[in-house]
Amino acid sequence: MDAPKEVQPTGEFTCQLCNLTAPYTYYGQKPPHTRFIVLLEESYVMKDPFTPDKDKFLILGSHCSLCSRSVCVGTECSLFYSKRFCLPCVNENLKAFPLEIQEDMDKRKPQEKSSCKKMDTRT
Numbered sequence: 001m002d003a004p005k006e007v008q009p010t011g012e013f014t015c016q017l018c019n020l021t022a023p024y025t026y027y028g029q030k031p032p033h034t035r036f037i038v039l040l041e042e043s044y045v046m047k048d049p050f051t052p053d054k055d056k057f058l059i060l061g062s063h064c065s066l067c068s069r070s071v072c073v074g075t076e077c078s079l080f081y082s083k084r085f086c087l088p089c090v091n092e093n094l095k096a097f098p099l100e101i102q103e104d105m106d107k108r109k110p111q112e113k114s115s116c117k118k119m120d121t122r123t
Contacts, residue, residue: 009023009024009046010023010024010025010026010027011023011024011027013044013046013060013061013070013072014070015061015070015071015072015074015077016069016071017069017071017072017076017077017078017086017087017088018072018074018076018077020072020074022046022060023046024046024060025045025046025047025057026044026046026057027042027043027044027045028042028045029041029043031045033054033055034057040080041062041080041083042062042063043059043060043062044059044060044061045057045058045059046058059073060072061073061077061078061084062078062084063084064078064084064085064086064089065083065084065085066085066086066089066093067086067088067089069086071084071086075108079104081097081098081101090105091105
């Protein structure tokens with residue numbers, strides 16, 4: 001019996017903010033081997049390496065709808081609000097976003113500062 005064919009990468013996705021790199025197998029809104037899934041944005045997608053199911057996939061990232069840079073879906077790099085936005089563009093245009101997004105961004109700022117300054121209290 002022939003072994004199932006592995007999906008070959010189409011290219012390599014790189015987040016322009018955190019430098020995450022991963023091979024992607026598809027770019028678009030309708031990943032292969034999915035019958036009823038249509039993504040809300042053009043996305044870089046890879047087959048899920050943690051399952052043998054060929055219809056399982058991971059979304060790596062997309063392009064910021066304002067500046068067009070490639071960004072991963074990580075919360076430190078981008079957010080999705082009807083379209084993908086990188087966090088630098090969100091911060092530059094914060095007043096144009098709904099209050100809920102503005103409040104969410106305000107909550108993130110103290111966490112970012114405190115997580116960078118954690119000290120070892122074991123002495």
